[in-house]
Amino acid sequence: MKSPCTNPQLTALISRLRKKSRETKTPLYRRLADDLCRSKRSRRTVNISKIARYTSDGNVVAVAGKILSAGRLDHKVTVAALRFSNQAKQKIEKAGGKCIALNVLAEENPRGTKIVLLG
Numbered sequence: 001m002k003s004p005c006t007n008p009q010l011t012a013l014i015s016r017l018r019k020k021s022r023e024t025k026t027p028l029y030r031r032l033a034d035d036l037c038r039s040k041r042s043r044r045t046v047n048i049s050k051i052a053r054y055t056s057d058g059n060v061v062a063v064a065g066k067i068l069s070a071g072r073l074d075h076k077v078t079v080a081a082l083r084f085s086n087q088a089k090q091k092i093e094k095a096g097g098k099c100i101a102l103n104v105l106a107e108e109n110p111r112g113t114k115i116v117l118l119g
Contacts (some may be wrong), residue, residue, distance in 0.1 A: 002087050010036065010082075013103055020106045028062070028112035032102060035064035035119070036082065043082070044119030048091050054118060061116045062105060073097070080105035 001078050004079045021030035046063045049071025055061055057075040069087035074094035
């Protein structure tokens with residue numbers, strides 16, 4: 001399935017995620033690629049409060065959209081997303097967590113194990 005978007009970086013990311021899904025037989029990356037194919041207006045947005053509510057210390061979270069800064073985070077978590085607001089990035093790093101891109105997540109964890117998909 002070809003991506004309807006015109007952003008070449010996003011199109012390349014979608015292709016990489018689909019390829020990783022085929023190579024490793026991991027449905028998580030296929031799901032992320034399908035969610036990224038949505039229009040910009042219907043992509044997911046997740047607040048820090050939702051990450052704090054549904055994760056525990058040391059979890060890895062994947063979001064096919066943008067992370068926003070509403071809420072507090074009091075444990076260490078690795079968050080992979082398409083975009084981060086500046087304040088959300090600061091809050092995650094202040095709590096001892098990491099902010100990474102989705103393609104980095106696919107390279108670091110090719111099997112997609114122990115990843116919480118939010119959105």
